[in-house]
Amino acid sequence: EAQVTQNPRYLITVTGKKLTVTCSQNMNHEYMSWYRQDPGLGLRQIYYSMNVEVTDKGDVPEGYKVSRKEKRNFPLILESPSPNQTSLYFCASSLHGGRRSYNEQFFGPGTRLTVL
């Protein structure tokens, strides 16, 4: 089944404790992206990747890191989480993005993160 998976789905942690949220897709998509969803603010793009080893900042990259060493994986790293990073996080992928024409983005189920 074609899908985007995220782990964990729920996470409660404390300020300053490094964490990684994994994202994996099995559709051989080039484009992957991370978003956070907060009430009244919609989805805001954190980072995106047009292909392996190519990443770029979205609208709210501060406090986050990403890497794209393989096509299928795009982990989101919070090196020192803070309470203002409490949010619902979505990973997404699409066949192409940008100049090669956007395709439908497939979203993961979301990760609800609480930072105490």
Add this chain to the structure above:
Amino acid sequence: AQKVTQAQTEISVVEKEDVTLDCVYETRDTTYYLFWYKQPPSGELVFLIRRNSFDEQNEISGRYSWNFQKSTSSFNFTITASQVVDSAVYFCAGGTSYGKLTFGQGTILTVHP
């Protein structure tokens, strides 16, 4: 910088009413892509439509229709004869030719029986 503005924060209608969700996308790019996504109460994000900036054709899919007007950068979404199952948060989004995607704040649609 890009900006997506969804005019309505919340809309409440009674079943069978038509409802239009407004979206305006601001960008300096001449090539861009517009999307609508639906987020039902279960939380997943469901793709509805994509439109390129050089394609101004309107589109109809069942009870859903979309009207894109490049002159005003508007990409409005109409649901005809709304149903309770249409209750969801609807997001408009715009993407640039270099990969950045910006979402609006969402419109919460509630359809009452």
